Ligand code: SF4
């Protein structure tokens with residue numbers, strides 16, 4: 748054994764190298780823990796928390812009951828029961844809307860799929876419950892979360908949402924009706 752290696756063994760060189768990082772942190776000690784829940788860390792603006800259903804500024808629901816969110820969800824969280832708007836057979840709405848949040852992956856695919864931006868992801872994460880059944884939310888509960896998390900609401904458009912109009916290609920480039 749060379750003298751250098753022998754000396755390293757004698758002074759526990761590897762252990763000293765390992766302890767270097769520990770000592771550096773110890774000498775530069777700054778508390779990094781927060782007194783949660785009294786102090787909370789700011790979340791990034793794109794944080795994907797609890798889902799919510801949204802309304803327009805006139806308090807009408809945005810959801811048109813199209814089921815696209817249900818189809819897009821990889822975890823079968825969403826169930827939409829759609830119906831015609833009374834007296835307006837071309838329009839639909841979500842008569843019932845359920846989310847089983849015990850299954851949600853918070854992937855955001857339902858939000859992306861919605862053509863009228865009726866779904867939003869809030870910054871809420873404190874949803875621990877004793878009974879998992881409390882995480883099966885209905886439409887009223889999801890709308891209430893939306894009201895709470897998004898107090899500033901989108902203005903209701905007079906005719907169609909631009910995203911819906913974009914897909915409504917069958918009415919483009921046809922001659923005007925003659926009366
Ligand atoms: S965030 Fe993902 S898993 Fe959760 S309801 Fe939406 S699509 Fe489903």
Ligand code: SF4
Nearest residue numbers: 810811813814816861
């Ligand atoms: S995709 Fe949007 S509009 Fe369609 S049912 Fe889901 S939340 Fe409602």
